[in-house]
Amino acid sequence: MKATLSQIEAFYWITRLGSFRAAAMQLNLTQPTVSLRIHNLEESLGVRLFKRAGRKMRLTDDGTTLLPDVGSMMQLAGQISARQRLVDPLHGRLRLGAPASIALGCMAELLGTLEKRDARFDVALTIEKSSILQRRLNEREIDVAIVVEPDVKPHVRVAPLGIMKHAWFASPRLSLARRWIGPADLMPHQVFTQPEPSNLMTLVMTWFGSAGLEPKRLGTCDSISVIARLTAAGEGVSILSPAILGTELCLGKVEMLKTRPTLVRPRLYLAYQADKVGHGMKLVIQAIRDCVIGSSLLARR
């Protein structure tokens, strides 16, 4: 077996921080994993590196001998992987925007994915409606954003992500899920959606309009998650993305309605500053793609 960088890295941090646990924290690993790495390193070098001293570990002579070389190695490794960061326009801070409907469905996963792929940023999140995000992109106040049907200046590049999935949802107490539902069937119910101008409102009005109707009781709320809560509580019906109702759907607190006509399906896009494209941006874009596709935000093509 051969020594690997991750083993050496574990050794380095243990000696710097004084304990296996602390090294594990530093490396975003668990303590057993660090133990294992050291075990394997000792195995491959054929030398014991630590000995127990009370409840701490102390370096053996062989371990101490190794120390300077390990230090140089970590420094070199740092140099090698840090080099491109100097020229990466997106270094340090990532200003990321998304509409609430998207953010609720996949933002947690997205941040986790970036972390896991060692794309560390100080993230500045902007959760706003697409129209506002678009304006802030145009004014270069955001690096990347997920938006619906954008119309942006030339310095902002746009790439399609897919077609969003939406549906009408209602509490099972309203007993609406068993049969096909049309605009006339929802007329007696309180409808919740976001205030104008918003994609959700457009969706609602278009759907009712297709039957020449308008919803009779139309409530608005600018927070998607509050709309979801109200719907689950049986206070009304709403158009939402299934992705943000994962828990409620599993628990049976809301039901997806089978509606006719079908809802218009808005297109989802990725928009980003052209002059910030570099390694960091590519990582972010790929992570967003993976997470959006991995979520249930999109209609299967």
Place this chain on the structure above:
Amino acid sequence: MKATLSQIEAFYWITRLGSFRAAAMQLNLTQPTVSLRIHNLEESLGVRLFKRAGRKMRLTDDGTTLLPDVGSMMQLAGQISARQRLVDPLHGRLRLGAPASIALGCMAELLGTLEKRDARFDVALTIEKSSILQRRLNEREIDVAIVVEPDVKPHVRVAPLGIMKHAWFASPRLSLARRWIGPADLMPHQVFTQPEPSNLMTLVMTWFGSAGLEPKRLGTCDSISVIARLTAAGEGVSILSPAILGTELCLGKVEMLKTRPTLVRPRLYLAYQADKVGHGMKLVIQAIRDCVIGSSLLARR
């Protein structure tokens, strides 16, 4: 993703040897694997390191920039893993002994295993009968040997490996495999074994002796593999280890006989110089254990 030592190593050897292929050879890998390592390295650094130049690859500017650091890194890695070799009593050369019956069954695998575990030695093989190996161990002319029932000086350490499996074998043309065979049944046949003193001869004589008989036609040959060949050719019957007849058994050129009484089963031991124990020796011992157990030399306990 993070750069790993193996990626850097691949990069290093490509630049030194001028092609992916040559680097793959050097590293005992296949060319696609080297391609993949470079691909991942480029991915994790966010930089292209090679560009096509005709059917060769040429370093990009970014690749060239990386070169000195990679060189230092390889040198450090070499230092770190070479350090313990200076104090390892078993460095460079491994004088290894085994009886032919064992060597035929597992020596090829053993050398492969050592290679795979990065335990590189100039191997000096001694294929001799156990009694001779034992003498050469006592005279410190061999570092490690696999032997049967050893009796050695104190500077040679001994550890049990298991109980050897043996059986009578014959060509199917002799039609001996269908029923239980006793000493009387083999009396009319030519028996091949090794000349005195040898474990095989003892096995043969003990087996016949248990019925108060002696083989009538007893041929001897000091090469186990020749005995195997003669047996497969139908020239006689012999006691052998199934491990060295793998191919012939598969092809149906020899058959294992069901014999009564059961053959005596000799114990197999590992013997090695006590003053050569270090990391290298431990690797060798473990490799021998793994290979002997992995072969069909031993009776299942």
Place this chain on the structure above:
DNA sequence: TTTCATATATAGGGAAATCCTATCATTCAA
């Protein structure tokens, strides 16, 4: 040009390593 030889890329499946959770063992301090 066509064909062959050389060099790298890609796909996919199987083997091996890696890592995590849960649990245990030891030490030290309250």
Place this chain on the structure above:
DNA sequence: TTGAATGATAGGATTTCCCTATATATGAAA
């Protein structure tokens, strides 16, 4: 003696890694 802190170990799930087979691209030879 108990509780808190530190490592070790076991088992299982995931991920990575590497190989075979095949495709692509280039240059040389027929």
